[in-house]
Amino acid sequence: MNNKKVISILLGIIPLLFLGYYAYQNLSGNTDYMLTYLEETYEIKYEYNLLDQQGYQIEDQEEWLVFTRDVFIPSLENIIAKSEAYGHAIEKEELRDIHSIYDQALRKHLEAENAWLAGKEDEVVKLYEELDRLHTEHEEALDKLATKWGVEIEWEDLESQ
Numbered sequence: 159m160n161n162k163k164v165i166s167i168l169l170g171i172i173p174l175l176f177l178g179y180y181a182y183q184n185l186s187g188n189t190d191y192m193l194t195y196l197e198e199t200y201e202i203k204y205e206y207n208l209l210d211q212q213g214y215q216i217e218d219q220e221e222w223l224v225f226t227r228d229v230f231i232p233s234l235e236n237i238i239a240k241s242e243a244y245g246h247a248i249e250k251e252e253l254r255d256i257h258s259i260y261d262q263a264l265r266k267h268l269e270a271e272n273a274w275l276a277g278k279e280d281e282v283v284k285l286y287e288e289l290d291r292l293h294t295e296h297e298e299a300l301d302k303l304a305t306k307w308g309v310e311i312e313w314e315d316l317e318s319q
Contacts, residue, residue: 188307191250196304196311199257202241206264209233223275231271238264256299263292 213230216222242261248254270285297313304311 188250189309191253192304192307192309195248195253195257196309199241199244199260202237202244203260206234206237209237210267226271227275231268231275234264234268234271238268252303256296256303259292259296259299263289263296266292 209230213222213225216225238261241257241264245254245257245261248257266285266289270282270289273281273285301311
């Protein structure tokens with residue numbers, strides 16, 4: 159066989175392998191599972207992002223303190239409970255592990271808010287840095303798994319909502 163035939167055969171096989179891979183992901187249910195996960199966790203993530211943005215609208219320090227103590231922390235604890243309950247029900251281990259990163263981020267945010275209320279400014283900065291790292295890790299891992307499972311995630315810009 160000459161090189162042109164080998165190249166021609168390879169060029170014909172490669173697209174079939176990609177199609178087969180995505181067909182497998184779809185038939186195995188991974189694509190549907192990811193889409194269901196994204197749909198079902200949207201409300202949790204939307205509620206969290208909305209709560210987080212409410213705090214940014216408060217300019218008065220005393221009002222912000224009251225909001226954090228009386229609204230933000232109890233609401234965040236409720237969101238954490240919902241998210242963790244959802245996470246325990248995830249059947250696919252890869253996805254459950256990624257969701258647990260999101261839960262860690264929520265808990266880190268709660269720690270940061272409690273540290274702020276306690277006046278532990280140095281600790282707050284470290285906790286917020288860890289929170290940002292966990293959010294980034296979660297998004298990157300979820301993107302990677304979604305792509306593997308044949309789904310493309312389009313992240314929304316919070317500022318445009």
